[in-house]
Amino acid sequence: MTSRHAIVSPGNAASDVASVRRVLLAESEALRIMAEQQTDVVSQALDLLTVKGAGRVIVSGMGKSGHVGRKIAATMASTGTPSIYVHPAEASHGDLGMITQHDAILALSNSGETPELTDVVQYSRRFGIPLVGMTSRADSALAQAADIALILPQVDEACPMGLAPTTSTTLMLALGDALAVALLERKGFSSADFKVFHPGGKLGRKLLKVSDLMHSGDELPLVAAAMPMGQVLLVMTNKSFGCVGVLTNEGGRLAGVITDGDLRRHMEPGLFGRTAAEVMTADPKTTRAGALAAEALHVMNARSITSLFVVDENKHPVGIVHMHDCLRAGIA
CATH class of the missing domain: 3.40.50.10490 (Glucose-6-phosphate isomerase like protein; domain 1)
Structure with a gap:
């Protein structure tokens, strides 16, 4: 044959x-x-x-x-x-x-x-x-x-x-x-239009915005600048982001953040007697709701932080995005 x-x-x-x-x-x-x-x-x-x-x-x-x-x-x-x-x-x-x-x-x-x-x-x-x-x-x-x-x-x-x-x-x-x-x-x-036609797959994930992933409303870990650190710790624990945003006394703008790292740096007997404003890191790195989530993840990786507050044009906090939110969405 x-x-x-x-x-x-x-x-x-x-x-x-x-x-x-x-x-x-x-x-x-x-x-x-x-x-x-x-x-x-x-x-x-x-x-x-x-x-x-x-x-x-x-x-x-x-x-x-x-x-x-x-x-x-x-x-x-x-x-x-x-x-x-x-x-x-x-x-x-x-x-x-x-x-x-x-x-x-x-x-x-x-x-x-x-x-x-x-x-x-x-x-x-x-x-x-x-x-x-x-x-x-x-x-x-x-x-x-x-x-x-x-x-x-x-x-x-x-x-x-x-x-x-x-x-x-x-x-x-x-x-x-x-x-x-x-x-x-x-x-x-625009890229926003492109995202509408590409919701699935890796390309769609790359085009996700911070607003698609951020936590908002009652989920936000926010405290007043004058709040005693004992109460600040309770907010940090309840909100589970490992940080809190500190608001200005007037206007409610984001003045700073307090992270686990800030707590370790100020760990001393008088910590609970201090206010949030005395412990916070001022002028923290933030992001916009309209920014790509991939950009926010890049900032977090570059700064060795796990969360970013999302603010509007007047620095009022409107959300928070965590590194895990980005990873769960497949953005890496």
């Missing part, structure tokens, strides 16, 4: 490395060429893709271009540009109904002659739906039909046979990323 699989000899490290480098250099050179050839046409394409109201960017492509299209649609959707991928063959069997006159279409085809895209293109022309084509041939059917054609440089595929879509799909993917980022910047999309 003969095997269906060819017998592959063990690889040669030097030739393997050379092959990988050749592909990477070929694709990076193609990206450089594409970057240099960009003109105002890309801005006109962005005008069409800046959909309003209920509009979305509909991305479509066949084969490897379709796989790239799915990624482009996902990137746009996650950065503030509503977008979905529509398979061109499925579109011909009813999925054209997914595309509305409020939308714009980004059609991908390296040759510009993909027959499966015909119905999508004709549908866009029939109902006046903006169409941006991405192709390597300016004389192709897609480029000629599109309102705006983004022409990829005609470069050789990195595949040694020049057949497998490699360099061409890299160019499509990179240009799609560039369009998504340009649309993001047009909208003024």
